[in-house]
Amino acid sequence: MNNKSTNFEDYSISPVPADQRKSTLNVSITSCAWIISLSTIFTGGALVAGLDFQNAVLAAIFGMLILAVIGYFQGWMGAKYGVSTTMLTRQAFGRYGANLFGVLLALTMGIGWFGWQIAFFGMTIAEMFPDQWFAEPRIAMIWGGTLMILTALIGYRGLAILSMIAVPLVAILSVWGLAEAVNHLGSWNALFTTEPTGDPITLFAGITIVVGNAVAGAIVFADVTRYGKTAKKGGFAASIGYFLGGVFCVVAGAAMALAAQVPALGSTPNIPAAMSQIGLGFFAFLILVFAQWTTNDNNLYTGSLGLRNVINVRKSVIVVLLGVLGLGIALIGIQDYFVPFLNALGTYVPPIAGVMIADHWIVKPKILQKSYQFGEGTTYAKWNIAAIISTVLAGIIGSQLHIGITAINSIIIGFVLYIVIAYILKKTNINFEVGKKSEQTNGF
Template sequence: MNANAEQLTTVNIKTEDYAVQSVPQDQRRSLLNVSITSCAWIISLSTLFTGGALAAGLPFGKVIAAGFIGMLIVAVYGFFQGVMGAKYGVSTTVLARQAFGRQGAGLFGIMLAVTLGIGWFAWQVAFFGITMSEMFPGQWFAEPKVAMVWGGILMMLTAFIGYRGLAAISFIAVPLVGILSIWGIVAAVNSSGSWSALMDAVPVGDPITLFAGITIVVGNCALGAVVFPDITRFGKSPVKGGFGASSGYFLGGLFCIVAGAAMAIAANVPQFGSTPNIPAAMAKLGLGFFAFLILVFAQWTTNDNNLYSGALGLRNAVKVPKSILVVTMGIIGLIIALSGLENSFVPFLTMLGNFVPPIAGVMIADHWFVKPRLQGKSYQFGPGTTYAKWNIAALVATVGGGFVGSRLDFGIGPINAILIAFIGYSLLAFVLKKMSVSYELGVSIEERSGF
């Protein structure tokens, strides 16, 4: 290969943001960079609304406890996902090739594209437009469909650029929401008269238990931690990548929940369905233009990640440049939002989402137990790597974990699914090995291109 060809290949790989290749060490980022980027991932209107929902049913002290415990649970399994991404420098779906087989990982990538890259992207874009119109009634830029268009374009822009774009916008959004959190707490204390009065404030809605509050928190953010490798593949080391992502996600989620709850208590605004109207609370507290910035950046930094992970997932299944996938999926999501059809997809997306958390259980079990202990193998990636085409035991454990976990009437649904998949896959692999039954079918060799 001549120098010009090598240079062109390098440019193409960087444009693709190493979608199906390992991120080289000279492109890795600091622990702080990874932490801030993952922190911005969880900062969103839906997380602020989660805080408001908790405040409607729990005293403020228990809201903090629910946020802390719930985010800690997610951060723990997210850490293991993040470590794997940073160790090998590959995205979630490329990493899944080892656990699920080449075709199984492609199926997972398509699932991410449908759920995150199109479905939830469309829903968040529509939610953004509606919220902007409520926050700034009568303003042309805040008309729902107008806000959907310019908001959706901003979200597509950073996802198109890749990790560099996500990180850059995160360093703006995170301080803004940090200030918002402090502002909301101070306003809540002033409104209540004292810190102790705030902690003892009586919820305005139907009371819920602390465990129910923890379940709400985990349900809001469980999916994001599964795809931590999409961010941590840029970490300088496994521990720095895993800890950076999990700590940033934990702190961002907790701050956002506390801010949403504090503003709901301080403003004492009417409820939006079963949840206090957070945009109305922002307006009543006098946030003004600052509220506009928060709303824009909070949705921008979350929804561009939805599109980014969806595009990385689909890129693992098809030979189409990531940049084209981002634009195509973004446009489809925007059309769905503009047509008002996004809510029609929610039941389907929720059903499909039941089967994403158990994927983390299988991946963790495969990396730390099945491959090294039962098969005597270690992970490797890159041209010439041999994968199975399908791992039947992994697929069965995932479907079983999602099906059973979502139907148990105790525990936390996503966590139940992860644990069931982890245990189920480990047991299946162990029993089938003892029976000398192969559960990995076919052979796939990674091409020179890295696809």
């Protein structure tokens, strides 16, 4: 197969060639578009339910800084070897272990969250254009979902083009929303002195909310940074884009919600109502929908890269398959039933990053005396038992701890557990990398 980025394969199971790598700015803006979304703006609104504006800003900065550090290590590996997150897991978890991760991404991001966001998109369009035939929720889901599928189908180039448009617009919306919030309250001082809208929470709890919103994106940074020119540039570019985009959106959401003081929809901040209350017009809603588009095609893109690692089918076919399934659950109206299941699976995603980082920097070079390589002729273990056990245990332990940030706890526990288990097994001459599988020309 001709594995050029000009077809729809997008180097899904092979390293991105040097001549196809993108500029630091390109990678940074593309990663920024991963975080600018309705959910991130809503996160800002959730913060000011229990924090004043100053502490909400601090929570945004510290929370996104934590994610930027995690993302840097993940992004460094992606840019170093030019491969996706799922391809990287072939080294850390074994060839078949990587398949489990690929299926997990396909289920959670490519179908579950993609379908949930499509349903939300349909409801948003219906609010923007009441009584219009094209804005009827199910019709909006169909044409909106189709646009998202097409962008993901093109691959990184499609994401980059959309990001170049969306990021400046959302930056404008964030500044605009902040300015209108100040204008609505009368002064900057009023914004900083307005009381939270709900029960008080600690700054640490606020940081936890910020991290929880976007930790999954930081873990799959390699899906973007594999197009970076060098390891350092790729990791740094993605981290900066993610950090700035996240802080901008969280702060803007916090300012708008605090200024408007509109009632929440259950536990969800009513950001659209807040935007209307402080005087933002139709154009602001249009930008908000555009931001949702950039986020949801990223969900489908990452899910398709994950499943492409598992089955020997063209990525274009997988994108359409996952997209149609996600659209289907949205049209049927059962997307909310998947959320508890998706959240449960998400408990075991953060430890994967801790194990991957430990494997690349400590276990492989220091304990096993090996180095990473990819491409034809590469021999992977079929299973890395120590890595899989460490991930599962870290997820269980992390979810049971009632101190700290659950996602960060799980990452640290996974990191430490894997190093300890790998060291003990190596010293006792127990082979924890089971079986061998050589990569063929087509990546399988």
